Amino acid sequence: MIRTKDKGSAAERELIHMFWENSWAAMRAAGSGSTQHPSPDVIAGNGMRRVAIECKSVGDDKKYISKDEMIQLLLFSHTFGAEAWIGIRFSGRKWFFLNPEDLSETDKSHLVSEKIAEMKGLSFEEMINGF
C-alpha cells in the first residue's frame, strides 16, 4: 500500500518535472513542519510569472483544504510576489489548477470536488500559458 504522503510527494515531483519540461524553473518545499513559517508545496517561475502551489493528491472525489492552509498560501504568495494556486490531482486524472476563490467555502475549510475542478479548473498547459 502506498502511503498518502509518498503519493503526494510523487505527484509533486511529477509536477516539478512538467514545469522544467516547459522551460519553467520549479522547486519543492522542505516538508511542512520544517519551520513555523508559511510555505507552499511547490514554487515555480519563468522569468515573467511566479506561481506558488498548494498540491493535493486525492483518492476520493473531493478534498478539504483547511482555512489555515489557505491563509498560509495566500500570505506566502502575497509577500513573495507570486500567484496563489491550488493544484489538485484526482487518481487516474490529470492535474487541475484552481484559483483559491473558486473553491467552495464551508465553516472551517474550503472544498474542492472533482465537479468544481472540471468546471473551474485549468489544465497545466492553460495555467502556465496564462489563460
Added chain:
Amino acid sequence: MIRTKDKGSAAERELIHMFWENSWAAMRAAGSGSTQHPSPDVIAGNGMRRVAIECKSVGDDKKYISKDEMIQLLLFSHTFGAEAWIGIRFSGRKWFFLNPEDLSETDKSHLVSEKIAEMKGLSFEEMINGF
C-alpha cells in the same frame, strides 16, 4: 556531535526566519536528490526582488563549491527569474552573501574563504537592502 547536514538545516531555518522578520517570504527546498532538477537551498522574495541562495554552513575557514553546484544554481536562477547568491556562515559568525562571480575559481570548483567573504561579502541587511 552535530552532523553537518543537521547543522546546515539549522542554518537554513535561521535564514528563513531572518527573511520573514524582514517582511520577505522565504522557503527551504526539499532535500537535494528529491528530483534530478536544479534547486537552490532557499528561495526568498519581497514582491520586488527574488533571491535564490545556495547555503553553506562551514566549520573550517573555507569552503569549496563544485562547478556543478554553481551551474545548477545559475540555471535555476536564470530560468526562474531570481538573483543567484551564495550564503555562507562560518562557525560563530554572521551570514555573508556573495555573488557567484566573487568566488575564486579553481579547476574543479569555486572557493569561498573567510577572507574573501569578509572582503566581498554582504551582510544579510546589505543583501536584502540591495547594496
